[in-house]
Amino acid sequence: MGYNDPLEYIPTSSLNNTADHGEFQYYKIGVQGTTYGFIRLSNHVYPYDQELSEIVLGSNNNTRSSARTQYRNSANEYKNTDLARVMTPNLLSPFRPVMLKLKVWVNGKKEVFHDGEHYPFLSYVDTTKYNYIHNHEFIAIIVHNGLYYDIIMNLLIVAVIVVISIICPSNAFHANSFDGCKQYGNVANYDDPLTYIPTKDLLHVKNTSKSKLIKIAVQGSSDGILRFGASLYPYNRDVIEIVLGGWTNTQSAGRRQHRSASNNNTNLVLAEVQTPQLLSANRPTVFLVELFHDGTIQVRIEGQDYPFLLFNDAKKTPFNYMAFTKWNNDVVYFYDCPVNTNATICYKGGKMQVN
Numbered sequence: 001m002g003y004n005d006p007l008e009y010i011p012t013s014s015l016n017n018t019a020d021h022g023e024f025q026y027y028k029i030g031v032q033g034t035t036y037g038f039i040r041l042s043n044h045v046y047p048y049d050q051e052l053s054e055i056v057l058g059s060n061n062n063t064r065s066s067a068r069t070q071y072r073n074s075a076n077e078y079k080n081t082d083l084a085r086v087m088t089p090n091l092l093s094p095f096r097p098v099m100l101k102l103k104v105w106v107n108g109k110k111e112v113f114h115d116g117e118h119y120p121f122l123s124y125v126d127t128t129k130y131n132y133i134h135n136h137e138f139i140a141i142i143v144h145n146g147l148y149y150d151i152i153m154n155l156l157i158v159a160v161i162v163v164i165s166i167i168c169p170s171n172a173f174h175a176n177s178f179d180g181c182k183q184y185g186n187v188a189n190y191d192d193p194l195t196y197i198p199t200k201d202l203l204h205v206k207n208t209s210k211s212k213l214i215k216i217a218v219q220g221s222s223d224g225i226l227r228f229g230a231s232l233y234p235y236n237r238d239v240i241e242i243v244l245g246g247w248t249n250t251q252s253a254g255r256r257q258h259r260s261a262s263n264n265n266t267n268l269v270l271a272e273v274q275t276p277q278l279l280s281a282n283r284p285t286v287f288l289v290e291l292f293h294d295g296t297i298q299v300r301i302e303g304q305d306y307p308f309l310l311f312n313d314a315k316k317t318p319f320n321y322m323a324f325t326k327w328n329n330d331v332v333y334f335y336d337c338p339v340n341t342n343a344t345i346c347y348k349g350g351k352m353q354v355n
Helices: none
Strands: 024-032 037-042 050-058 064-072 078-087 098-105 109-114 122-125 138-142 146-148 182-184 211-219 224-229 237-245 251-259 265-274 285-292 296-301 309-312 321-326 332-335
Touching: 050 109, 064 122, 078 122, 237 285, 237 296, 251 296, 251 309, 265 309, 321 332
Parallel strands: none
Antiparallel strands: 024 098, 024 146, 037 050, 037 138, 050 064, 064 078, 098 109, 109 122, 182 332, 211 285, 211 332, 224 237, 224 321, 237 251, 251 265, 285 296, 296 309
């Protein structure tokens, strides 16, 4: 079916695998296609001369998603009113279904999640009278290549995790505790769309009463770059960016980055230090990154007691998703490395120590 063709609306009462929690309902949907998947929610099987709710997935060459109300008259003329727009680069795929969950609230709020994620990438409120769950009795979906709906909510998808085990040369500066890490694949360029990893899926995060600690490793001649933030698609919002061995492997920095929907970025430097020869193209350098609840962030080389980079994020950016990128040179990243349970915390009692 095309966008303006008569659609076959599916009665939601005929669905077997919805999850009703009283205040909200879940629908699980799979979408396969290169671009432009549409979901429409209505209270009528023939929703003409009335409003409905439309969700657009992977529009604009698979770079954006949006939500809107649509009014379509009996002559099939329509008017769309945007409610929310977000950047979602490479959301859809022509090779595999993308599994999504649609959460519809009684109060009109609607959220779209990747299946298994805790945080929605698209959220909006439709304040018309058609918002209530029991009024949304019909659903229609348009997608170019493939659609899966009424999917079992507790479907288990098994993925194989490749565990990296590399023996590094013994060196007092580049520590050699490196077993059990995962490798981050397909490292994108600095301004390209990044693949963000949900931090809830990390197996090796050390939590203390004041902080959380992760271990990563970086191999490259310069410019190891880690970003983290609240959203899977962090456009029109802030992320924290940590640069390791930047500026031809002479400096490191912590900064807050804001990237607009048009992919323009603004970096606010929070700390910048001299770190000559920090990285190596011949061996991984292993780092401990510690994120304190008060916004303090510190980075140290594994095996050392004191951080070489320490700064404060006054906005306390959530550590929900993380990604890696590169500047001009190829860089290999390892993450989710097992953390020594006796790792030293260098920030205690409100005092920061920097060597």
